[in-house]
Amino acid sequence: METKVNNMQLDTRIAGEDAIKIAARNVQVYYGDTHAIKDVNVDILDKTVTAFIGPSGCGKSTFLRCLNRMNDTISIARIEGDIRIDGEDIYDRRVDPVQLRAKVGMVFQKPNPFPKSIYENVAYGPRIHGLARSKADLDEIVEKSLRRAALWDEVKDRLDDPGTGLSGGQQQRLCIGRAVATNPEILLMDEPCSALDPIATAQVEELIDELRSNYSVVIVTHSMQQAARISQKTAFFHLGNLVEFDYTSKIFTNPEDSRTESYITGRIG
Amino acid sequence: MNTNEHIVSSFDRDLESIQAGIMKMGGLVEDSIHKSVLALDTRDLELADLVRAGDAAIDALETQVNEEAARILALRSPTASDLRTVLSVFRVSTNLERIGDYSKNIAKRSHAVMAQPPIEDATASLRRMAREVELMLKDVLDAYIQRDLGLAEDVRERDIEIDQIYSALFREYLTFMMEDPRSITACMHLHFMAKNIERMGDHVTSIAEQVVYLVTGALPEDIRPKQDLISEASNKS
Numbered sequence: 132m133e134t135k136v137n138n139m140q141l142d143t144r145i146a147g148e149d150a151i152k153i154a155a156r157n158v159q160v161y162y163g164d165t166h167a168i169k170d171v172n173v174d175i176l177d178k179t180v181t182a183f184i185g186p187s188g189c190g191k192s193t194f195l196r197c198l199n200r201m202n203d204t205i206s207i208a209r210i211e212g213d214i215r216i217d218g219e220d221i222y223d224r225r226v227d228p229v230q231l232r233a234k235v236g237m238v239f240q241k242p243n244p245f246p247k248s249i250y251e252n253v254a255y256g257p258r259i260h261g262l263a264r265s266k267a268d269l270d271e272i273v274e275k276s277l278r279r280a281a282l283w284d285e286v287k288d289r290l291d292d293p294g295t296g297l298s299g300g301q302q303q304r305l306c307i308g309r310a311v312a313t314n315p316e317i318l319l320m321d322e323p324c325s326a327l328d329p330i331a332t333a334q335v336e337e338l339i340d341e342l343r344s345n346y347s348v349v350i351v352t353h354s355m356q357q358a359a360r361i362s363q364k365t366a367f368f369h370l371g372n373l374v375e376f377d378y379t380s381k382i383f384t385n386p387e388d389s390r391t392e393s394y395i396t397g398r399i400g
Numbered sequence: 401m402n403t404n405e406h407i408v409s410s411f412d413r414d415l416e417s418i419q420a421g422i423m424k425m426g427g428l429v430e431d432s433i434h435k436s437v438l439a440l441d442t443r444d445l446e447l448a449d450l451v452r453a454g455d456a457a458i459d460a461l462e463t464q465v466n467e468e469a470a471r472i473l474a475l476r477s478p479t480a481s482d483l484r485t486v487l488s489v490f491r492v493s494t495n496l497e498r499i500g501d502y503s504k505n506i507a508k509r510s511h512a513v514m515a516q517p518p519i520e521d522a523t524a525s526l527r528r529m530a531r532e533v534e535l536m537l538k539d540v541l542d543a544y545i546q547r548d549l550g551l552a553e554d555v556r557e558r559d560i561e562i563d564q565i566y567s568a569l570f571r572e573y574l575t576f577m578m579e580d581p582r583s584i585t586a587c588m589h590l591h592f593m594a595k596n597i598e599r600m601g602d603h604v605t606s607i608a609e610q611v612v613y614l615v616t617g618a619l620p621e622d623i624r625p626k627q628d629l630i631s632e633a634s635n636k637s
Contacts, residue, residue: 356477383479385617395479397411398404 150177152317152347153198158212160193160202167193169371171212175364177316180339180348182362182379184355186394189368191351195319198349199235200228216317233260236310240322242302244294244309249286252294252305253277256313272312279345280308281338300331307338311346318342320350324357336361355395359383367391414472415482418489419545421465425496426541428458430534432503433600437530440510440593441523451507458500462493484617488610492544495603495610499537502596509589516586519576526590529565529597532558536604543611552611555604556620562601569594 153175160168168190175181183191193202200221202208214221221231233256244252253273254263263269273290277283282304286297294305303323310318320339324332339361342348352358358365359379366376367390375382375391386392406412432451439447469489472478478486513523536555543551573587573594612620 355479359479384483386480392480393404396482397406397408 151175152177152216153349154213154215154218155194155197156213156215158194158197158210158214160190160197160211161209162205163207167371168197171373173366173373173376175347175349177347178343178345179364180343180350180362182358182365183349183351183368184353184358184365184394185368185374187353190371191366191368192321194368194373195321195349195351198317198319199232199237201232201237203228230260233313234315235317235319236313236315237319237321238303238306238310238323241326242299242306244297244302244305246293246295248291249277249294249297249305250290253308253312256309260313262313276308276312277305279311279342280304281334281341282308298331300327300334303327303331303335304338307335307342311342315346317347317349320348322351322353325353332357355383367394369394411476411482414468414476415478415485418465418468418472419485421461421468422489422492422496423541423545425458425461425465425493425500426537428454428461429496429500429503430537430541432458432500433530433534433537436503436506436510437523437527437593437597439507440513441527443514443518445511445514448507448510452504455500455504458497462497465489465493481614484614488544488614491610492607495607499600499603502600505596506593509593513586513589513593516583519583519586519590522572522576522587522590525565525569525572526593526597529562529569529594530600532562532565533597533600533604536562536601537607540604540607540611544607544614547611547615549612549615552608552615553620555608559601559605562598566594566598 151174153173155171155173155175158168158171159166171190171194183195185191196202197210197214198216198221202210210222216235220226245255247255250273253276254269257263257269257272263272274283274287277286282301285301286292286305294302297305303326307318307323323339324335327335336357339348339350350358350362362379364376365379365382367374367382367386367388369390375386375388377387382391383395386395392398432454435447436451438444439451466489469486472486476482536558539551540555542548543555570591573591576583577587609619612618
């Protein structure tokens with residue numbers, strides 16, 4: 132009875148619960164002969180943080196990279212099944228992966244700012260996608276994006292300094308600012324805090340929670356505590372299978388599958 | 401319940417240690433129930449004083465177990481069944497500590513009762529009632545350590561019997577008091593003792609509910625039938 136009440140309280144934090152942003156059906160991924168993702172079905176909600184957890188090599192990053200066709204860049208990768216964003220098949224021939232990646236932004240494990248100024252790091256995407264008609268437009272996008280990334284106040288007086296000169300945590304927030312500059316609808320994050328110290332991690336986590344009001348955020352993390360802190364829904368991957376997908380509060384207090392339980396409690400599964 | 405061992409074996413040792421603390425507390429509490437009513441029934445003041453003095457050990461164990469559990473929460477961030485194990489330790493230790501207090505209370509009151517002339521087999525009935533609670537406690541501790549859902553449910557069911565014995569005793573004491581007003585002092589004390597034992601039963605039931613939570617992740621949803629036996633008894637007399 133208690134857990135039900137608890138679930139209800141936590142679950143109301145998810146706005147627009149029934150709005151499915153990404154629907155994946157029977158997704159298979161092969162790297163050559165290796166079957167890396169085995170028949171994954173999942174509905175990812177809009178305006179929600181979804182965490183992918185699982186041991187190394189379980190396929191969580193591979194699956195994340197399917198969502199913006201990053202696996203296209205790996206020649207031996209082969210993908211089957213159906214992934215739809217807002218009902219549109221992203222593997223359709225007519226879909227331009229570059230346009231798709233503007234809509235589905237990505238932040239990586241290690242902060243990787245371009246070797247350019249802070250301003251240029253953020254302005255690059257909107258410029259190549261033709262999102263700004265004038266310099267004033269672009270200035271506005273840069274400021275807005277850096278504000279969203281909770282970095283503006285720290286860098287507004289040195290926008291021409293190189294992005295690589297920032298601290299690790301600032302660089303990662305710069306990458307998040309760069310990702311949101313193209314007005315994406317979905318943000319994919321592949322272990323965005325694993326190279327950051329606890330303070331910078333907390334800042335990025337706070338930022339992710341804020342971003343949730345505008346985006347559907349999918350985050351791969353090795354830190355189960357991080358998944359528990361910031362996500363509303365959690366998917367547990369194991370050996371290429373999606374073992375369990377449920378509310379984060381449920382996964383961390385009373386998971387259904389014994390493999391999930393073994394993993395999150397730190398047992399040999 | 402996950403029977404696999406943790407990758408970090410010291411985590412297993414920590415969890416075992418707090419549960420061992422609960423079992424140790426449980427043993428002391430069982431003993432204190434047994435001795436408190438034995439002292440009363442055999443009019444053994446020395447034994448009653450031993451029970452009173454022994455409560456400090458139970459309280460100390462509760463503090464120790466709770467501190468250890470808090471440390472596990474802080475240092476190991478337990479999840480799922482591990483989290484439920486730690487949470488259950490907090491709750492069960494509180495229940496056990498309360499039961500220990502009731503034993504102490506009975507031991508304290510037995511001084512007043514022993515100052516009065518004995519009343520038929522009134523103390524023997526209390527001893528039988530306490531024996532039932534003692535057995536329930538023993539079973540619920542077994543259910544706890546073995547994660548035995550069936551046994552926990554069985555203990556929950558048995559609390560109704562304790563309630564029935566209590567209301568029977570209540571009627572008996574009313575009769576004694578009406579027949580002989582000189583027995584009022586003793587009977588009032590005996591009644592409080594019966595009430596103490598009835599409350600012990602409630603705490604044992606609460607532990608049984610914790611076992612259900614521990615195993616299933618949810619507290620039992622059905623509300624146990626609770627008759628209002630006292631008002632029925634009062635109306636009849």
